[in-house]
Each structure stands twice: as C-alpha cells, then as structure tokens.
Amino acid sequence: MNRYVQQGDNPDITEERLKATFDVDRFTEFYHGGLKRLKSRRKVERYLEEHAELRDIRPTPFMSRDELIDNSIRKLAGMAKFNEMIDLNDIEKTTYFLQMVHVRDSMPFSLHYLMFLPVLNSQASPEQLATWMPLALSGTVIGTYAQTEMGHGTNLSKLETTATYDPNTQEFILHTPTISGAKWWPGSLGKFCNHAIIVANLWTQGKCEGPHPFWVQIRDSETHEALKNVRLGDIGPKLSLNGSDNGYLIFDNFRIPRENMLMRHSKVLPDGTYVKPPHSKLAYGGMVFVRSMMVRDIANHLANAVTIATRYSAVRRQGEPVPGKGEVKILDYQTQQYRIFPYIAKAIAFRIAGEELQEVSKQLKKGEASQLPDIHALSSGLKALVTFEVQQGIEQCRLACGGHGYSHASGIPELSAFSCGSCTYEGDNLVLMLQVAKYLTKAVTSPVASGICAYLHKKSSALQSALSSHKTYSDLQIVQDFEHVTRRAVLQAMDKLKIASGTMPDAWNRCSVELSKAARWHIRLYIVRIVLSKISTAPEDLKPVLRTLAKLYIFDLQVSNKGHFMEEGYMSAQQIDELKEGIWDAMSTIRPDAVSIVDAFAIHEIELKSVLGRRDGNVYPGLMEWTKHSQLNEKDVPVAFDKYLAPIIKKLRSRL
Amino acid sequence: MNRYVQQGDNPDITEERLKATFDVDRFTEFYHGGLKRLKSRRKVERYLEEHAELRDIRPTPFMSRDELIDNSIRKLAGMAKFNEMIDLNDIEKTTYFLQMVHVRDSMPFSLHYLMFLPVLNSQASPEQLATWMPLALSGTVIGTYAQTEMGHGTNLSKLETTATYDPNTQEFILHTPTISGAKWWPGSLGKFCNHAIIVANLWTQGKCEGPHPFWVQIRDSETHEALKNVRLGDIGPKLSLNGSDNGYLIFDNFRIPRENMLMRHSKVLPDGTYVKPPHSKLAYGGMVFVRSMMVRDIANHLANAVTIATRYSAVRRQGEPVPGKGEVKILDYQTQQYRIFPYIAKAIAFRIAGEELQEVSKQLKKGEASQLPDIHALSSGLKALVTFEVQQGIEQCRLACGGHGYSHASGIPELSAFSCGSCTYEGDNLVLMLQVAKYLTKAVTSPVASGICAYLHKKSSALQSALSSHKTYSDLQIVQDFEHVTRRAVLQAMDKLKIASGTMPDAWNRCSVELSKAARWHIRLYIVRIVLSKISTAPEDLKPVLRTLAKLYIFDLQVSNKGHFMEEGYMSAQQIDELKEGIWDAMSTIRPDAVSIVDAFAIHEIELKSVLGRRDGNVYPGLMEWTKHSQLNEKDVPVAFDKYLAPIIKKLRSRL
Incomplete structure (x- = not known):
C-alpha cells in the first residue's frame, strides 16, 4: 500500500x-x-517530530528580524542540548539533522563547521592544532x-x-586601512562568534608576502563584548538567512601574538623572516567536496x-475545457x-550528478590526484550550472502555483530567496564557468586527454545525427549527439580565441561569453552521460519511469537549444x-x-x-488556518487605522 | 555640462x-x-524632497510587518493632507506621485482608484452613480x-x-458556501476598506444568471468594525506588498438591498425577474489601458x-587581467x-512598446473599435512577455552585483519581489499567451487580415535571409526576417492543431505549448517593429546610441533563438x-x-x-552607513546571545 495515501486526504490527490x-x-x-x-x-525526522524545542514556534514568514534571530539562536541552543544527533563521523545524518532544524534559514554557526574547523585542520601546524582544536x-x-x-x-x-x-x-598588527577593506559578509562574524580565522595580507621586513590566515579572538570570552580596537557589526538584512547576522569587522591596529598565524605551510620567524611553504599549490579536494554537497543541496531545493x-496542481481545478464537464x-x-x-526531471538529474561528484571527491581524498583538474573543473561548472537552473525552476514552480505562489503560504518565496544566494557564494557562477573554459583550453591542446575530455579529441563520426524516432534514440546516439555539439562549441570558441587580436587578456575577454557558453556544454554533456549511465544500472522496475524522466530532461535540453x-x-x-x-x-507518460x-x-x-504542497492535499483549509498566524488578524480594527485614518475620515464625513 | 557629474562623486563614475x-x-x-x-x-520629485512626511522613516527592509503597515498608512494619511498632487485629470503626474510616495510597497488604497472607481463608473446605473460616486x-x-x-x-x-x-x-443574500469560496487576495479587503464591489453568482427565481457585481458595505462607518455576518481578515505575508493586507472575506447569509446590485447592464426587478444586458460583450478598453500602464511600469522596474x-559595475573593481596594472x-x-x-536595451524596447500601447488604447477610447481584438491580444501578449523577461533581467542584474546583490542594500531584492507578482496578476501569463494564440487562429483564417497580422498572409519572399553584414542589416530586412520566423511558428502550430486527433479542447491542449510559443513570436515581432519605427523618428543626435541599443536587443533575440x-x-x-x-x-559601442x-x-x-546604484558612486561609505539602521547593531552583545548561548558556554567553559 502507498504510504502517502491516508484517511482524510483530499480525494483529488489520492x-x-x-x-x-x-x-x-x-x-x-x-x-x-x-x-x-x-x-x-x-x-532524524522522528527525532524532530518528538522535539518541539527544535522546531519553529510559528512559520518564519510571520517573524520580524528580531524574532527570526531569537528563533534560530533558541534552536541552536536546543541543539547543544540534543547533540546526540551530531556525529562528525556521519556527515550525511548530521547534515540532515542541521538542515531539518534550521530548514530555510541560516544555521548561525554553520561557518564554524563548514569553514573554521576545516581551515584550522588544514592550515594550522600540529602544535597549533593541539592547542586550538580542543x-x-x-x-x-x-x-x-x-x-x-x-x-x-x-x-x-x-x-x-x-x-x-x-x-x-x-606581534602582528591587524589593520583595516579603508572602509572597502572591512571584512564583510562572513556568517555570524558581527554578533555571535568570538573567534575568527582572518585572512590578511602579510607584511614582514617591509615586504608583502600575500594573503595568510590568522587565528583571532574578536570578543571577550566572559562578557562576549567586542575587544578593543575591533569594530564588529551586522551588515543588514538580506534576501534570506536573516536568522543570524552576516557581519563586518574593522581592525584598528589590533595586535595578536606571532603564534596566531596559521603556520602549517608558511611561517614568520621571531625575527620577522618569512619562510615560504614547501608546495605553493593549495589542495582543492575540500573545495570539490563542498561544491558536491552544494549541488545536491540545491538540487534538493528544486525537488522541494x-x-x-x-x-x-493535482488539487487545484481551474477552467472547464468541455462545458458542463466540470473544472479540470x-x-x-x-x-x-x-x-x-522538465524541472522534476532536472531535480533528479542534478541530484544524480551531485551524488556522482561526491563519490568522485571521496576517491580524490584517497589520493587519485591525477584527476584533480578534471574534477575541480567539473565541480566548478556543475555548481554554476545547477545553481542557476534551479533558480529558474523554482521561479517556474512559483508561477505554476498562480496567485497563491506569491503568498508565503506556498513556501516558494522562502525557497527561492534561500537558494538563489548559491549563484554567488562559493564562487560567482560566471567566474567559475570561465575557470572551466580555461581548463578546456588546456584539455584541447593536451596530447593526452583524460576520460572526461576524450570526446574533444574524437573525430566527429557523422555529419548528421542518427536520430530517426525518439522511441529508438539510443543512449549511445544521444551521447554522440551531445559530444558533437559540445566539441563544436568548444573548438569554435578556441578557434575564435586563437585568431582574436590584441593581448591575451584582451582576447580572452572578448571571447569570454562564447568561452563560458562552451564550458556550459561541457557540463551538460557530463550530466547527460552520468544520468544515462546511472539509470542503466537502476532496478528494473524503476527503469521505465526513470528513463522517461531522463528523456524529458534530454529532449528538452535539445529542443531548447535546437x-x-x-x-x-x-x-x-x-x-x-x-x-x-x-x-x-514523455509528459503524457509522466x-x-x-x-x-x-x-x-x-x-x-x-x-x-508549504501549505500548497501538503501531503494530504487539503490546501484550502490549510490556507485559512495559515491566516491565524498573521499579526494583523489579532485585532479586527488595525492600530494603524485608528492612528492615522480614523481622524481624517471623521473630519471628511462631517463635511458630507 | 552633465547634470549627473557633481562634487564629491566617486571619480570612477565621473x-x-x-x-x-x-x-x-x-x-x-x-x-x-x-x-x-x-x-x-x-x-513631483521636488515635492517629495520637501515633504519628509511622505517618505520612509528608514529603509523598508529594516521594518517588521507591523512597521511596514504603520509606515504605509502614515504616508497614505499624509497624502490626504497633500492632495494638491492628486489630479485625476493628470493621470501621468498623479501616478508618478503615488509611485514616489509608496515606491516598492503596496499603495494600500490602490484598488480604490484602479478598480473600485472604474468598475463603479462602468457598471453602476446613472442613478446609482449619482448616489455612490460622491x-x-x-x-x-x-x-x-x-x-x-x-x-x-x-x-x-x-x-x-x-x-x-x-x-x-x-434583498440579496450574499453567502460563501465553502472555504474555497472565500474572497481571497483583494488588496486591503481584510483590514482597511469599508466597502467593496463584490462579484457573486446571481440567483433569482431559482436560476443562476452568472457573476454580477454588487456594492457592499463591509465595515461600520463609525467604528470601522466588520459588520455582522461578514468575516474579514488578512491572508498573511507575501513576497512583497506587505505594507497593507491582502484580504479575505466570508459571508454568512449577509443581506443587502436589491438596489445594491450594479445595474447599468443587467437588472433584477423587485419581483425577482432578471433583465439581461442589451449587449452581452463587455468593454475591453479599460483592461487594455491598465495593461499598457503595467507594461510601462514593469519596464521601469527593469530600468531601475x-x-x-x-x-x-562602474565603481566595483575586481580582478587584474594584466598583472601590475591594477584591478579593472x-x-x-x-x-x-x-x-x-541586453537588459538596458530591453528596458528601453519594452518602454517604447508600452508607450505605443498606451497611445493606441487612448485612440480606442475615441471609438476605433474595429482594432479592438488586435489591441486586446497585443496587450495580453505584451503584458505576459514583458513581465516575464523583466523578472529574468532583474535577476541577472542581481547576479551582476555579486554578493552585494543579495543584500537589501542593493535594492534589487525588493525590486524583484515587488515586480514578479505581475507575471500572475491581471491575467496569468500562460493564460494570456493562449488568448493571443486563439486570436491568431482566427487571424490566420480570416480573409481580411488587419495591419498587425498582415504578415501572416504574405508569401515568404525569400528562402534565405538577406543578412550579409550586421552593419548593413537594414530595418526592412530585420522585420522581414522576424516576419518569416513568426509566420512559420504560427502556421506550424496551426497545422499541428489542424491534424491533432481527438476533440477540439483535447487537441488544443496537446498543442498549447507550441501555440503559446508561436504567440510569443507575434509579440516579439510587434516589439521589434515598433522599436525600429520609433527610433527612426528620434532626434538625429540620439539616433546612433538608440540604434545600437535596438540592434543589441534584436541581435540578442535572434542569437538566443537561433x-x-x-x-x-x-x-x-x-x-x-x-x-x-x-x-x-554593439556592446563595445555601448x-x-x-x-x-x-x-x-x-x-x-x-x-x-539602492546603495549600490547611488548617483554619486560612493557605494562603500554608503554600505557602512546602511548598517546603522540594523536593529542588531543597537547593542554590541545581542539579546539572543545572553538569553540562550551565554549560559551554555559558561557551563562548557567550567568543564575545560
């Protein structure tokens, strides 16, 4: 029996x-x-159901900024009590727990886990780690x-x-010379953290040695007040994530001990001598993992x-195509x-791609470094493509809900506001796509092409697609056709770059739109290939529905880019x-x-x-229920009416 | 001298x-x-500068819902005092005044002016008008x-x-039989209005005569309390427009006198006899005018x-393509x-199209009724196309501002949230595009094609576009190419419809995606034609820049739909x-x-x-200034920290 069919459900959804x-x-x-x-x-879900302290008191769209902050910090404190659910050895479960507690608002200390600890781990020397990690x-x-x-x-x-x-x-003297040099945006920096890893340009012996990380206490451990010569604050409200501050920080010649520089890679000796890191290249592995998580997360927003x-759409009836037959x-x-x-299909395709990237990044950790440039490019491009298309999809879903999509009762405004930041953070999408393009310029000219770029070196085997009927269009033919189009886009952009006049930076700039478009094809090809391959190994009974979804995704991609x-x-x-x-x-089948x-x-x-997305389909009673949270409904006659309008209307009426 | 160059400006923008x-x-x-x-x-601008009572006390993103409502009603009351600026004979000026007072939040009584008065005017009988209009x-x-x-x-x-x-x-008995029949969404219905025109299905003598409008008092004139048997309330927060309620209304057998039915067109006699309207067709003129205003308004959001x-982008520097030469x-x-x-070009193109539509709708009022179906279709399609593309453009502009685009300091989140409702209200975009498609099916088969559809009956004069160089691509050639593509899209969709099996509603449904895409081409063709024609009559000194913008708009449309x-x-x-x-x-020239x-x-x-969009380009000091409004910055240590986190941290520290 289908677990989603329950007593009392809207018959239209049953x-x-x-x-x-x-x-x-x-x-x-x-x-x-x-x-x-x-x-x-x-x-995790049962745990949340049982622990009301970890849930919102009322739906967040009804909260002011102060209430949002109170709400998220309260839940955070609650989590400290229930930390049995936090298990750093089970990232999957822990992440889901954090996500279920904070849902679509900031987890105020997420950067503590996502950045502070990992950077410490990779940049602090063993002695520093021994002191700071505990x-x-x-x-x-x-x-x-x-x-x-x-x-x-x-x-x-x-x-x-x-x-x-x-x-x-x-000592190091930390200083912010101008307003534009203020640290700006780091999560919880302004109000809730007492420490930060600060990245600053290191000057010693009169020379700038470039950006380096420092361990810096910024607030008093007892009073939590900002330390002297550190100005801290909130940068103001954002599209979403208003349950915490995003902060700013300004140093006024603030001193920290020499030992506070993170010294695993480079060092400054007591006399000021700078010691270079043995390898100048940073490890990208961590970044790939973060992005693979992001791709899956963002795909999940689209799934929502x-x-x-x-x-x-299954319970809303509107329009009567055949008069007298009722609304459909x-x-x-x-x-x-x-x-x-098509966005259902994309949600699945993007999830598959994210999962695959995650698998690959785990293998990377085990030391398969030769693939690193491929995977790094892939993670950049996937992040850029998926975050953007998910935004478009969420907006289409909002529009698909008609007027009610505009209400916070739909849940879509929060979804959209929360997830659209992902187009910018962890690398601006345009910048990332151009990184992929740069990687492709190398792959094209490299004598040995990696598996993922082998298609660039293949000769096009046909002048025409083999497609005759969409029903017989095979996986192989599909991949060939995408390889053809991608190869063509990449090679054309490279040719254009080759013949472009001017200096290299100039030429690159003048070709950059076409280069980034070519890069996008490289990513599309990857997704198409991974999706088809993943589905070919799916359980037999699921293959028909999965194949239909995959074909919808692919055909739509082709027709939209015909x-x-x-x-x-x-x-x-x-x-x-x-x-x-x-x-x-495919749409009729789906x-x-x-x-x-x-x-x-x-x-x-x-x-x-979401009231509109309720499992039981009882949307209309739900919408009415929703209005009970509105502060405006606490009084019949609103305060502002009596305050401003009543006197005016009274005066006007006296003249009638 | 350029009036935008002033002392103290950021030199990068000067x-x-x-x-x-x-x-x-x-x-x-x-x-x-x-x-x-x-x-x-x-x-109007000087007036606003001089009257602080008509402006926000602080930026709206820092306000809670209660404060937003207080703010908008306060400004509304202020307007009543300064009604010298409201002149119903100068719609242009009045609209701009209202827009400048309420900017990107709801004008709480906008429906009073935009719907209540006009509907009264067109649907009430002369006697009713004499009583009610004053x-x-x-x-x-x-x-x-x-x-x-x-x-x-x-x-x-x-x-x-x-x-x-x-x-x-x-009497009429007004009644809401189920929750889904609650009036829902009308602006200010729940809290601030005391009257409404209610559209209800009229039953008399045991027969339903379809929807009719009624003049209904819903709140007491003295106390402003909801009348007995009328349940009123706010439907809750929305993506934007939170400075007023959008309301719900539920009638419980609420009685109103027979005379309250708006009786210009149909009547109910005292004995209950229903008298049909002499003409069954409603006038579309008003709707066309409202949509032409919308198109201009929404284009203006994109201009913002x-x-x-x-x-x-002119003051933000990032990246150093030539090392040592500084960031660009x-x-x-x-x-x-x-x-x-391309969106600068679109903002101008859409404005031109909106202005043209407005001109045409004014002529309609003077009685050129033969064109009504053309213009009505045009207004539907333009509304649908422009509102959607403007959303995409605003989102691109947000992304173009990088991280700061996500902050309310950019002004873009408000712009986007405010304007995206336009895709749904005044007709859902998909529904509207299908109306255009329906109109096109008639135009294709009609023996006499109106000017706007003449292209459908032209034989394609060439098998290939005459384009040889973009520099010599003439207006005539451009229009011909768009006519070719549009004709092809329309005729193909019609052919598909003709051979589709099943009943007509079924066949229509199965072709509806292609039909709506064809309709979109009809609208694009119209915009391209109007833009080229408008620019050809522009002042000579402006022609070069305007032509470059038009070409950018057109070429981008062609390449994106190659x-x-x-x-x-x-x-x-x-x-x-x-x-x-x-x-x-074109981009280099621009x-x-x-x-x-x-x-x-x-x-x-x-x-x-917008802090990012300031005329003077002093963005960074502006961002710092902006933080002063944040309630979080009123105290160094936030309340929520002391309330929830301090005790936990204290306990944890005692264990160290």
Whole structure:
C-alpha cells in the first residue's frame, strides 16, 4: 500500500496516488541511495517530530528580524542540548539533522563547521592544532572564516586587511586601512562568534608576502563584548538567512601574538623572516567536496519546489475545457506540465550528478590526484550550472502555483530567496564557468586527454545525427549527439580565441561569453552521460519511469537549444520535431505518475514548509488556518487605522 | 555640462560620465516623452524632497510587518493632507506621485482608484452613480474590488459566492458556501476598506444568471468594525506588498438591498425577474489601458535594476587581467556587459512598446473599435512577455552585483519581489499567451487580415535571409526576417492543431505549448517593429546610441533563438556568427555610454532605493552607513546571545 495515501486526504490527490505505475518506496530508496541512508533520515525526522524545542514556534514568514534571530539562536541552543544527533563521523545524518532544524534559514554557526574547523585542520601546524582544536570543538570557541571584504571578493591578492609583523613585540598588527577593506559578509562574524580565522595580507621586513590566515579572538570570552580596537557589526538584512547576522569587522591596529598565524605551510620567524611553504599549490579536494554537497543541496531545493507545484496542481481545478464537464485539474494542462515536469526531471538529474561528484571527491581524498583538474573543473561548472537552473525552476514552480505562489503560504518565496544566494557564494557562477573554459583550453591542446575530455579529441563520426524516432534514440546516439555539439562549441570558441587580436587578456575577454557558453556544454554533456549511465544500472522496475524522466530532461535540453543541434545541418527541422514529440510523449507518460514521483523524493513536511504542497492535499483549509498566524488578524480594527485614518475620515464625513 | 557629474562623486563614475557620446538631458527628454512630462516629474520629485512626511522613516527592509503597515498608512494619511498632487485629470503626474510616495510597497488604497472607481463608473446605473460616486470620491468610502476567491481565479462562472434574491424582503443574500469560496487576495479587503464591489453568482427565481457585481458595505462607518455576518481578515505575508493586507472575506447569509446590485447592464426587478444586458460583450478598453500602464511600469522596474547594476559595475573593481596594472572595473568584462547591456536595451524596447500601447488604447477610447481584438491580444501578449523577461533581467542584474546583490542594500531584492507578482496578476501569463494564440487562429483564417497580422498572409519572399553584414542589416530586412520566423511558428502550430486527433479542447491542449510559443513570436515581432519605427523618428543626435541599443536587443533575440532562424536553412551558421559579432560590436559601442544611458532614465534616488546604484558612486561609505539602521547593531552583545548561548558556554567553559 502507498504510504502517502491516508484517511482524510483530499480525494483529488489520492486519485493521483492510486494511478502510480511504480512502487513509491522503491523509488525513494533509489533516490536516497539505499535503505540504510533512508533509515537514518527517518530517524532524524522522528527525532524532530518528538522535539518541539527544535522546531519553529510559528512559520518564519510571520517573524520580524528580531524574532527570526531569537528563533534560530533558541534552536541552536536546543541543539547543544540534543547533540546526540551530531556525529562528525556521519556527515550525511548530521547534515540532515542541521538542515531539518534550521530548514530555510541560516544555521548561525554553520561557518564554524563548514569553514573554521576545516581551515584550522588544514592550515594550522600540529602544535597549533593541539592547542586550538580542543577549544574549537569544546563549544566555547565559536568561530567563523573572514576572507571577503566589502570591496574584495575572488581576487585574494587585493585584500586590504594587513597583518604587519612587529619583531619588537613579536606581534602582528591587524589593520583595516579603508572602509572597502572591512571584512564583510562572513556568517555570524558581527554578533555571535568570538573567534575568527582572518585572512590578511602579510607584511614582514617591509615586504608583502600575500594573503595568510590568522587565528583571532574578536570578543571577550566572559562578557562576549567586542575587544578593543575591533569594530564588529551586522551588515543588514538580506534576501534570506536573516536568522543570524552576516557581519563586518574593522581592525584598528589590533595586535595578536606571532603564534596566531596559521603556520602549517608558511611561517614568520621571531625575527620577522618569512619562510615560504614547501608546495605553493593549495589542495582543492575540500573545495570539490563542498561544491558536491552544494549541488545536491540545491538540487534538493528544486525537488522541494516541484513537490509543491505538482501536488498543488493535482488539487487545484481551474477552467472547464468541455462545458458542463466540470473544472479540470490544472495538472492536466500541457502548458502546466511543461512548466513543472522538465524541472522534476532536472531535480533528479542534478541530484544524480551531485551524488556522482561526491563519490568522485571521496576517491580524490584517497589520493587519485591525477584527476584533480578534471574534477575541480567539473565541480566548478556543475555548481554554476545547477545553481542557476534551479533558480529558474523554482521561479517556474512559483508561477505554476498562480496567485497563491506569491503568498508565503506556498513556501516558494522562502525557497527561492534561500537558494538563489548559491549563484554567488562559493564562487560567482560566471567566474567559475570561465575557470572551466580555461581548463578546456588546456584539455584541447593536451596530447593526452583524460576520460572526461576524450570526446574533444574524437573525430566527429557523422555529419548528421542518427536520430530517426525518439522511441529508438539510443543512449549511445544521444551521447554522440551531445559530444558533437559540445566539441563544436568548444573548438569554435578556441578557434575564435586563437585568431582574436590584441593581448591575451584582451582576447580572452572578448571571447569570454562564447568561452563560458562552451564550458556550459561541457557540463551538460557530463550530466547527460552520468544520468544515462546511472539509470542503466537502476532496478528494473524503476527503469521505465526513470528513463522517461531522463528523456524529458534530454529532449528538452535539445529542443531548447535546437540551434546548436541544427548547425551545419547536424539535425534537421524534422529531427527537432521528433524530439518535440518525444517531450509531449514523455509528459503524457509522466502525468499519472507525477504526484508519486515527487512523493518519492520523501521530503518531510518540516522541510517542505508549504501549505500548497501538503501531503494530504487539503490546501484550502490549510490556507485559512495559515491566516491565524498573521499579526494583523489579532485585532479586527488595525492600530494603524485608528492612528492615522480614523481622524481624517471623521473630519471628511462631517463635511458630507 | 552633465547634470549627473557633481562634487564629491566617486571619480570612477565621473570618468564614465565624461565619456558619453550623447547629451544625457536630450536622451531623458526622448525617453520620458518630452519636456512637459519631464517637468511634471521633476515637480513631483521636488515635492517629495520637501515633504519628509511622505517618505520612509528608514529603509523598508529594516521594518517588521507591523512597521511596514504603520509606515504605509502614515504616508497614505499624509497624502490626504497633500492632495494638491492628486489630479485625476493628470493621470501621468498623479501616478508618478503615488509611485514616489509608496515606491516598492503596496499603495494600500490602490484598488480604490484602479478598480473600485472604474468598475463603479462602468457598471453602476446613472442613478446609482449619482448616489455612490460622491461617496466614493469623498474619502469616507474606501473601496476595493473583490472577485477572486481562494479556489477560483480566471474562470468567473465558477465563483462560489452567491447572491440569492429574496423577493419577500427585496434583498440579496450574499453567502460563501465553502472555504474555497472565500474572497481571497483583494488588496486591503481584510483590514482597511469599508466597502467593496463584490462579484457573486446571481440567483433569482431559482436560476443562476452568472457573476454580477454588487456594492457592499463591509465595515461600520463609525467604528470601522466588520459588520455582522461578514468575516474579514488578512491572508498573511507575501513576497512583497506587505505594507497593507491582502484580504479575505466570508459571508454568512449577509443581506443587502436589491438596489445594491450594479445595474447599468443587467437588472433584477423587485419581483425577482432578471433583465439581461442589451449587449452581452463587455468593454475591453479599460483592461487594455491598465495593461499598457503595467507594461510601462514593469519596464521601469527593469530600468531601475539596470541602473543599479551598471552604476555599481562602474565603481566595483575586481580582478587584474594584466598583472601590475591594477584591478579593472567589472563593467569592462564582456561577460558582465552581456549580463547587463541586453537588459538596458530591453528596458528601453519594452518602454517604447508600452508607450505605443498606451497611445493606441487612448485612440480606442475615441471609438476605433474595429482594432479592438488586435489591441486586446497585443496587450495580453505584451503584458505576459514583458513581465516575464523583466523578472529574468532583474535577476541577472542581481547576479551582476555579486554578493552585494543579495543584500537589501542593493535594492534589487525588493525590486524583484515587488515586480514578479505581475507575471500572475491581471491575467496569468500562460493564460494570456493562449488568448493571443486563439486570436491568431482566427487571424490566420480570416480573409481580411488587419495591419498587425498582415504578415501572416504574405508569401515568404525569400528562402534565405538577406543578412550579409550586421552593419548593413537594414530595418526592412530585420522585420522581414522576424516576419518569416513568426509566420512559420504560427502556421506550424496551426497545422499541428489542424491534424491533432481527438476533440477540439483535447487537441488544443496537446498543442498549447507550441501555440503559446508561436504567440510569443507575434509579440516579439510587434516589439521589434515598433522599436525600429520609433527610433527612426528620434532626434538625429540620439539616433546612433538608440540604434545600437535596438540592434543589441534584436541581435540578442535572434542569437538566443537561433534555431528558429536556422530552420530550413533560412539563416546559415555564418549569418548567426555575423549577428554574434553584431552583439559584441554593439556592446563595445555601448560600453563608454552605459552609465550615461542609465543616468538618462532619470530615476530619482527616492525611487531607486539602492546603495549600490547611488548617483554619486560612493557605494562603500554608503554600505557602512546602511548598517546603522540594523536593529542588531543597537547593542554590541545581542539579546539572543545572553538569553540562550551565554549560559551554555559558561557551563562548557567550567568543564575545560
């Protein structure tokens, strides 16, 4: 029996669930990577259900900034009490627990775990680690990572904060010379942390040795007051993540001991002598892992959005195509399906790509360094492509919910605001795509191409796609066609770069739009290949529905970019039409399964936070219930009416 | 001298302004439709500068919902005092005044002006008008228009609210039979209005006569309390527009006199006899006017966003392509230009289209009814296309501002949240595009094609585009190429519809994605034609910059949709490459003019509400200034820290 069918549900949604052509639980198992991981998820969910202290008192959209902060810090303190759920050896479970507690708001100390500890771990010397790590893990030191400045992001060498070594006192003097050099954006830096790893340009013996990390206490351990000569504050409200501060920090000749420089790689000796690191290259492994987590996370945001839009579309009725036959479910409209279904397919494709990247990054840790440039480029490009397309998808889901999508009751505004920051943090998407392009320029000219770039060196085997019917279009043919288009895009951009006049930076700049577009094809090709390969090893009973979803993803990609496939007659207008038919076919096939597919994502209602996306489909009573939280509804006549309007109206009425 | 260059400005932005190749004031005059309108704008701006009571006390992103409401109602009350600026005979000036007072939040009584008064005007009988209009204009009756229900939007015939005539008492009984029949969404319905025009299905003599409008008092004139048997409330927070309620209303057998039905068109006689309206068709004229206003408004939101992104990109420096030469302005990167410049061009193109539509709708009022279907379709399609593309543009502008785009200091989150509702209200975009498609099916088969559809009946004159160089690509050739592509898209969709099997509603549904895409081409063609024609009559000195912008808009449209232009070899890959070169060329030409073009939009800082988009370019001091508004910065140690974290940390420290 389908676990999602329950007593009291809206019959319109039950009807959908009874139509499913596959076993929902088996899909969930596949989607979440096995029963073991699923069970661990369910444990977290039960825990949250049982511990109201870890949940919101009322829906966050009804909270002011002060209340949001109170709410998130209260939950954070609650977590400290229930830290049995935090297990640094089970990242999967711990992450899910943190995510379920904080859902779509900032986890105020996330940078402590995501940046402060890992950087410490990789940059502090063994002696430093022995001293600091116990403190950092004790819960008394709350740290963040402060690199970005108001006027400086990706270009580290231009950071304005300086750490000038004074051999007389054997101290570093940290200083912020201008407003644009203020540390700006680090999570919780302004209000809730008492320590930070500060990245500053190191000056010693009159010479700048470039950016280095320092361990810096910024607030008093007892009083939590900002230390003297450290100005700290909140940078103000953001699109989302308002349950904590994003902070600023300004140093006024603030002194720290020499030993506070993180000295695993480079050192400053007591006399001020700078000792270079033995290897100048940093390890990218950590960055790849963070990005693989991001890709999966962001794909999950899209999974949330399509869950909401699909379930709502199954209970919302509007329009009566055949007069007298009653209004139909909006999910029956092709235009509505076209808004949602390709994004269901994308949510799955992106998740698969993220999982794969995670696997690969784990292997990296075990030392397969030769693949590092491939994987690093891949992680950059995937992050950039997925974060952007997920935003577009969430917006389409919002539109698919009609007017109610604009209400916070839908949950989509929060989803969208929360996840869209990902296009910028952990590397601006444009900058990342150009890194992929730079990597591709090397791959094209390299005599030995790695597996992932082998296609660049293949001769195009055909002048025309082999596609005759979308029903017989094989995985091999699909990959060939994507390889053809990607190769063409990459080689053309490289050719353009080669013949571009001017200096190299100039030429690069003038080709950069085309280079980044070519890079995007490289990433698309990777996703297409991984998705097809993953599905070919899926359980037999799930293959039909998964294949239909994959084809929808792929055909939609081709039709939306048909110009690329049609160049030089590689595909004809008839072949594109055939792919279109493939899309309409796939959508009809998915239609009866749609609700069950999103059910199979198994997103808990604590995470979904949506009246429109409720499992039970009882949207309308839910919307009415929702209004009870509104502060405006506490009084019949609002305060502002009596305060401002009543006197005016009274006066006007006296004149009538 | 350029009025935007002032003492104390950031030299990086002054440098830009000194490079302009055209006279900014002359561009402003062109953009705003003449000196007279411009002067009237400036008058409003000075008025706002002088009247602090009409402005926000602090930036709205720092306000809670209660404060937002207090703020907007306070300004509303202020307006009542300064109503010298409200002149119903000068819609342009009045609208701008209202917009400048309320900027990017709800004008709480906007529906009073936009819907309540106009509907009264067109639906009330002369006797009713004589009674009600003085009340409606007196300021004592505050009305809204309540049509939409929780479960019912566009399909009016399915509204659940009933008005059942009781001949015994000569009253209508208004009733809400279910939750989904609650009136839902109307602006200010829940809290601030005392009257509403209610649309309900009329029952008399046992028969339903369809939806009709009624004049209904919902709150007491003295106490402002909700009347008995009327349940009123706020539906909760939304993406934006939180300075007022969007309301719900539930009737429990609420009685109103027979005379309260708006009886200009249909009537119910005292004995309950229903008298049909003489003409069953409603006038679309008003709707066209509202949409033409919307198109202009929404284009203006995009103008705001590109102003912010362009000015910020001229003062933000990042990256050092030539080592040692210093960081460059991010506006110099081709990828950044590609993010912003096409949307500068779109902001202008959409404004031109909106202005044209407004002109046409004014002529309609003078009685040119034969064009009504063309214009109605056009207004639907333009609204749908422009609102969606503006959203995409605003998001690109946000991304173009990097991390700071995510902060409310950029002003872009508010812009985006405020304007994205326009994709849904005044007609869901998908529904509207399908209306255009329906109109096109008629135009294709009609023996006499109107001017706007004449292209559908033209034989394609060429098998290949005449484009040889983007420099010599003439207006005529451009229009021909767009006509070709549009005709092809429309005819293909129609052919598909013709051969589709099943019933007509079924066939229509299965072709609806392609039909709506074809409709979009019809609208694009219209914009391209209007833009070229408008620019051909522009002042000579402005023509070069305007033509470059138009070409950027057009070439980008072609390259982004190259598949459509390449079908059946109409354009070759070489021709598409030529258009790409045209884009890069146009962007280089625009580069030195970019800041001055957005300056020429002449958006006042009260409207812009952006630290990043400040005229003076002093972004970094501005960001620091901005933090002073943060409630979190009122205390060094936040309340939540002492409340929740201090005790835990103390305990943990005692164990160290």
